[in-house]
Amino acid sequence: MLTKNPTTNRFITEISEELGEDRGRVLQVLTHFFDTIKSFASQKKAIFFWLTGFGKIYYRKYKKPDLRKEKSKIKRQHLAQLKEELQA
Numbered sequence: 604m605l606t607k608n609p610t611t612n613r614f615i616t617e618i619s620e621e622l623g624e625d626r627g628r629v630l631q632v633l634t635h636f637f638d639t640i641k642s643f644a645s646q647k648k649a650i651f652f653w654l655t656g657f658g659k660i661y662y663r664k665y666k667k668p669d670l671r672k673e674k675s676k677i678k679r680q681h682l683a684q685l686k687e688e689l690q691a
Contacts, residue, residue: 605630 605612605626615633619626643649 605615615626615629618624618633619629622629
């Protein structure tokens, strides 16, 4: 048994048969691949998503939030609140 998940085991078996590779080797490669994805995601370097209909994994570079926009948004909200307090 490779993993606790039977669906994952079937997936690994299908890949190993198609490639003619050992199931343990396929599991090792997939584990490394998904560990790399988790690492990049936790470091906020990239965002990965899987389009199951196409069976492909895509990624895009992680965009850092624009702090200037956030600061100006907070400032506008604060000014609007002060304006309401003055009018009351």
